[in-house]
Amino acid sequence: MARVHLEDIKRRFNNVTAIEDITFEIPDGEFWVLVGPSGCGKSTILRTIAGLETATSGKLYIGDRLVNHIPARQRDVAMVFQNYALYPHMTVAENIAFGLKMRKVDAKIIQERVINVARSLSLDHLLDRKPKQLSGGQQQRVALGRAIAREPQVFLLDEPLSNLDAQLRDDTRAELKQLHQQFGVTTIYVTHDQVEAMTLADKIVVLNGGRIQQIGDPQTIYASPANQMVATFLGSPPMNILPAIYKNENFDVNGQLLAIPSFIKENLPLRPGQSIDLGIRPEHITISTDSELTTQNFLVEVKVVEPLGRETLIRVSLPESTILLNVQVAGDMRLHPGDRLSLQLDLHHLFIFDPKTGDRIWPQP
Known part of the structure; x- marks a missing residue:
């Protein structure tokens, strides 16, 4: 586990500025949610932290280590994507173990972690199945299990529930909160769904137009929005x-x-x-x-x-x-x-x- 510190991060694509003046620090073990409308820059921030994008300027720390020029594979973060990115030819057990095998972790340790993670996610009876034999919610839990098994310093989740139906999304959201309470890993979660932001976050970062509008705990932001954009974005129905x-x-x-x-x-x-x-x-x-x-x-x-x-x-x-x-x-x-x-x-x-x-x-x- 580790803190994540962004200091005046900017990301430009040719003549377009995707994010600018992004500065915040996530304490070790907290669950932060980046929220905002489409195109606000939240996924760009997440991908920059992961190392899939390179900051044009600014400093990015994971723990006490400056990681601007450290490759993604060496940052010790695990990312869960919107589309799950499971390997269709592998079983559940093989998908969960994949990241560990790539890092040449001892086979006995891999087996123990797979069993423990599968049990915590109620996947232990599905270890021999292929992804096509699973429901959407089960596939999402496999993707989470693969990330958890790595025991990374930071979890990065990019709209992981958007492909689920309403009831399954509610159930999986509750499971995510329980998993964070259980493992206590620093987690950064991207969503455009303000209900997910309000229910999951220790702190919310509200973004618009590539800039931070407000940072705070859910109740503070709801009760004391900094501007009209925040006021109308958070709340269902809106202000x-x-x-x-x-x-x-x-x-x-x-x-x-x-x-x-x-x-x-x-x-x-x-x-x-x-x-x-x-x-x-x-x-x-x-x-x-x-x-x-x-x-x-x-x-x-x-x-x-x-x-x-x-x-x-x-x-x-x-x-x-x-x-x-x-x-x-x-x-x-x-x-x-x-x-x-x-x-x-x-x-x-x-x-x-x-x-x-x-x-x-x-x-x-």
């Missing part, structure tokens, strides 16, 4: 964004006025006519009994109803507006498209963003 204008000491949202609470007004200087983006998560919106429009509520129309069992997600729009809001209500509430509702926002959980930069201006950083 609602309402374009607004500061007008007569109120927020004007598409013609409906929302009173600004004193604790914001006294601490956040706003200019008359200033454009802002208001952010509010679906769980901080409630249906009001007040059917009259006031500066304490919004009148909306239900557009879509999505029953989810214990709760129902509704999508509503402001009158004569394309602005849609996600709202979570109790699962037994009967609503239909076209219904008119009055909504109240919990302004203690309100975020305000600069619409030009996307930076959060409230709560103040």
Whole structure:
């Protein structure tokens, strides 16, 4: 096991900068997740750590060793790919043992590790099967087993669950967390799935456009996003964004006025006519009994109803507006498209963003 330290890493491909100013340090034994939309640079970072890409500039340490110019095979990392990369002509046991045989590990040690790893992954009854005889989840566990058997300093996982169906993905995600708790190896996991990021990570690195947007534990990033990109990317359903204008000491949202609470007004200087983006998560919106429009509520129309069992997600729009809001209500509430509702926002959980930069201006950083 080892810490992983990236210091001002940049990777360019011809005239395109894939990642820039990437700096963070993963302590020994922690599970970090790199998350962001497609093309944000997360896989490039992972491949750079693995040695499959070469950093254009910056320093990369695994443990106390600078590895910029050390070949991938000598970095003592194990990578699990999205497509599993199993050898179809080999059995499960042979696939798990492959990396050890390539390193000329003693045959007795190989046999012991294969048996132990297979047992920990519930693969011990499948050791004689070929990959084509396995389910997708079983193939994924074989790929993980091959990485674990090597006993590397660092695990690198590149969207390993994306080819699995929803239920199997949930089950395998839980297995991954248990395996990390069992082996305690420094792990770096790449995904675009924010649910995987939130449930697996000790720390999350949110990326966009090849740059780091925020680093923190899942709850901190969810509760205190640094900017609008982070706020809308993490959370399911995502944070609602309402374009607004500061007008007569109120927020004007598409013609409906929302009173600004004193604790914001006294601490956040706003200019008359200033454009802002208001952010509010679906769980901080409630249906009001007040059917009259006031500066304490919004009148909306239900557009879509999505029953989810214990709760129902509704999508509503402001009158004569394309602005849609996600709202979570109790699962037994009967609503239909076209219904008119009055909504109240919990302004203690309100975020305000600069619409030009996307930076959060409230709560103040």
